[in-house]
Amino acid sequence: MMRVDVGYPRHVVRIGSATLPLRRRSLVVGALLLAAIVVLAVVSLGLGTYSLTPGQVVRALAGQGGALDRTVVLEWRLPRTLAAVLLGAVLAVAGALFQTVTRNPLASPDVLGLANGAFTGMLLAVVAGAASWSLLTVGAVAGGVVAAAAIWLLAHRNGISGFRLIIVGIGVSALLSSVNTWLLLQMELETAMFASAWGAGSLNGVGAAAVRGAALCSLPLLAALAVLVPRLRQLDLGDDVAAASGARPEAVRRTALIVAVALVSIATAVIGPVAFVALAAPQIARRLARTPYLSLGLSALTGAALLLVSDVIAQHVLPVALPVGVVTVSVGGVYLVMMIVREIRRRA
Amino acid sequence: MPDPDRRTVLSADGITLSYDRADIVTGLSVEIPDGSFTVIVGPNACGKSTLLRGLSRLLTPSAGRIVLDGREITSYPAKEVARRLGLLPQTAIAPEGITVADLVARGRYPHQNLLRQWSGADEQAVREALDATGTTGLAPRLVDELSGGQRQRVWVAMVLAQQTGLLLLDEPTTYLDIAHQVELMELFRTLNREGRTIVAVLHDLNHAARYASHIIAMRDGRILAEGPPGEVVTADRVEEVFGLPNVVIPDPVTGGPLVVPLGAPTRREAQR
Numbered sequence: 001m002m003r004v005d006v007g008y009p010r011h012v013v014r015i016g017s018a019t020l021p022l023r024r025r026s027l028v029v030g031a032l033l034l035a036a037i038v039v040l041a042v043v044s045l046g047l048g049t050y051s052l053t054p055g056q057v058v059r060a061l062a063g064q065g066g067a068l069d070r071t072v073v074l075e076w077r078l079p080r081t082l083a084a085v086l087l088g089a090v091l092a093v094a095g096a097l098f099q100t101v102t103r104n105p106l107a108s109p110d111v112l113g114l115a116n117g118a119f120t121g122m123l124l125a126v127v128a129g130a131a132s133w134s135l136l137t138v139g140a141v142a143g144g145v146v147a148a149a150a151i152w153l154l155a156h157r158n159g160i161s162g163f164r165l166i167i168v169g170i171g172v173s174a175l176l177s178s179v180n181t182w183l184l185l186q187m188e189l190e191t192a193m194f195a196s197a198w199g200a201g202s203l204n205g206v207g208a209a210a211v212r213g214a215a216l217c218s219l220p221l222l223a224a225l226a227v228l229v230p231r232l233r234q235l236d237l238g239d240d241v242a243a244a245s246g247a248r249p250e251a252v253r254r255t256a257l258i259v260a261v262a263l264v265s266i267a268t269a270v271i272g273p274v275a276f277v278a279l280a281a282p283q284i285a286r287r288l289a290r291t292p293y294l295s296l297g298l299s300a301l302t303g304a305a306l307l308l309v310s311d312v313i314a315q316h317v318l319p320v321a322l323p324v325g326v327v328t329v330s331v332g333g334v335y336l337v338m339m340i341v342r343e344i345r346r347r348a
Numbered sequence: 349m350p351d352p353d354r355r356t357v358l359s360a361d362g363i364t365l366s367y368d369r370a371d372i373v374t375g376l377s378v379e380i381p382d383g384s385f386t387v388i389v390g391p392n393a394c395g396k397s398t399l400l401r402g403l404s405r406l407l408t409p410s411a412g413r414i415v416l417d418g419r420e421i422t423s424y425p426a427k428e429v430a431r432r433l434g435l436l437p438q439t440a441i442a443p444e445g446i447t448v449a450d451l452v453a454r455g456r457y458p459h460q461n462l463l464r465q466w467s468g469a470d471e472q473a474v475r476e477a478l479d480a481t482g483t484t485g486l487a488p489r490l491v492d493e494l495s496g497g498q499r500q501r502v503w504v505a506m507v508l509a510q511q512t513g514l515l516l517l518d519e520p521t522t523y524l525d526i527a528h529q530v531e532l533m534e535l536f537r538t539l540n541r542e543g544r545t546i547v548a549v550l551h552d553l554n555h556a557a558r559y560a561s562h563i564i565a566m567r568d569g570r571i572l573a574e575g576p577p578g579e580v581v582t583a584d585r586v587e588e589v590f591g592l593p594n595v596v597i598p599d600p601v602t603g604g605p606l607v608v609p610l611g612a613p614t615r616r617e618a619q620r
Contacts, residue, residue: 004475007447007488018463227462234457240437243406246430246458292446
């Protein structure tokens with residue numbers, strides 16, 4: 001039987017009676033990203049005041065080598081590296097969901113006001129006298145979720161439209177931003193500086209327990225998204241086509257947004273509102289693999305690589321150690337300007 | 349191919365359809381003749397597209413019911429409806445960078461599940477849909493690069509890949525030049541003769557008169573007339589529906605009715 005020419009190399013993967021068509025280019029890009037993540041992880045585990053060669057890192061990971069090497073790699077540095085990989089992926093998937101559902105590449109937790117909402121929640125917790133890390137985290141997650149709910153309710157009119165969601169999100173975001181400034185001005189200098197650093201997003205002080213908790217919460221959500229993906233592909237064709245082909249657009253959109261907010265909350269709880277990964281990673285992945293949609297898997301890999309590389313730059317490349325959020329904003333900012341310039345050239 | 353033994357019947361029973369609490373269609377009943385090429389005509393904002401959305405379950409009636417294959421349409425799972433009834437809406441979006449074959453393959457969604465996302469039946473249905481619409485040669489091309497007429501044929505192919513006995517088309521020829529309009533109408537006639545029931549909303553009365561086997565004329569959310577073109581397309585009827593003075597002459601090509609307007613009337617009907 002002659003195969004229909006789909007216009008690009010493709011493999012249909014068969015496992016038993018299960019079948020899944022995969023683009024060759026996506027497979028290659030995915031493999032390269034995975035390799036990049038492994039290399040970056042090994043490098044980042046070796047960097048620091050006590051520096052290790054890649055060989056030493058690999059031996060320590062395998063449970064061999066000196067006791068100090070193992071302590072440094074497994075106990076001091078591994079949680080931070082795993083957090084960068086896991087939460088980079090989590091943020092990127094959340095961004096891909098926001099952008100797919102709104103059909104707008106600008107939709108992300110930063111633009112939609114979730115990041116500012118989380119920061120507001122955290123600041124309110126500080127003002128209320130919360131001192132422990134876990135209370136600040138609860139404040140941040142609550143702030144993000146309340147902001148998301150407020151945006152949802154304000155944007156809801158006969159269902160959720162992507163454009164309205166973004167406009168309302170930008171408005172709420174601006175409002176919360178000024179509230180945050182005001183809250184910071186009310187604080188003691190030292191508290192305000194600590195809070196500002198948290199607000200930029202940072203991997204400093206991420207422990208093994210936090211990473212384990214984040215993995216337990218996020219991995220089931222990520223796995224469950226496999227069910228949603230075919231429905232999202234129908235949604236890409238417009239609400240009417242999606243509905244007419246048997247996918248229910250309202251339900252799909254609602255589910256995707258709830259999962260995205262949950263994923264952002266998990267990431268915020270551990271590393272604060274790290275900007276731009278959710279915005280840029282899905283678009284970078286799409287350009288690398290040239291897919292006509294935002295692939296959740298490739299977005300996850302790109303997000304992991306992006307946050308990992310940003311953290312290496314933040315910690316080791318620059319003369320001063322910066323919060324990783326500052327680097328992702330810079331990297332993402334450069335990327336965003338490039339994207340807009342390209343878009344303008346294309347339309348001119 | 350649709351199963352010839354299965355009688356696909358679609359009807360509305362006293363339905364009321366509304367947007368934003370404004371009733372567009374009130375207490376309307378209609379039956380789509382099995383195997384027909386039914387065309388719905390009427391002035392702008394007469395509720396013809398709304399009726400099509402109601403018939404395809406995109407819009408839930410606030411009163412009355414839609415019956416598909418002997419059962420109320422809301423009693424089917426969503427994918428089951430999509431295996432019986434295909435719709436080409438006006439709002440279809442082609443994702444940037446998608447190839448024709450990929451777009452047509454999206455029509456296979458109601459036949460797939462989580463574990464089986466591509467089967468031999470999918471492959472065959474896509475090939476047949478491309479073949480039926482004359483777009484096999486376009487399969488590897490990007491949809492962005494196609495002309496309007498080619499693009500519309502690709503969308504029809506996507507709906508055909510759904511392999512439904514019923515095809516609902518919302519203004520499928522709007523924005524196309526006359527040659528491409530005729531080409532599409534001929535395609536729909538062929539699909540109809542192969543056994544599919546077709547329901548299309550059209551603006552062009554003469555296309556309706558020439559290709560339809562059954563015409564439904566609407567105005568202000570109600571059906572004013574329905575029947576074969578020879579009965580519905582008369583000068584009086586056309587003036588009643590569109591408020592347009594006209595003469596109807598025999599079409600020199602088909603011998604059917606041909607509407608010729610009598611110049612600009614004072615149009616009182618609501619503009620959209």
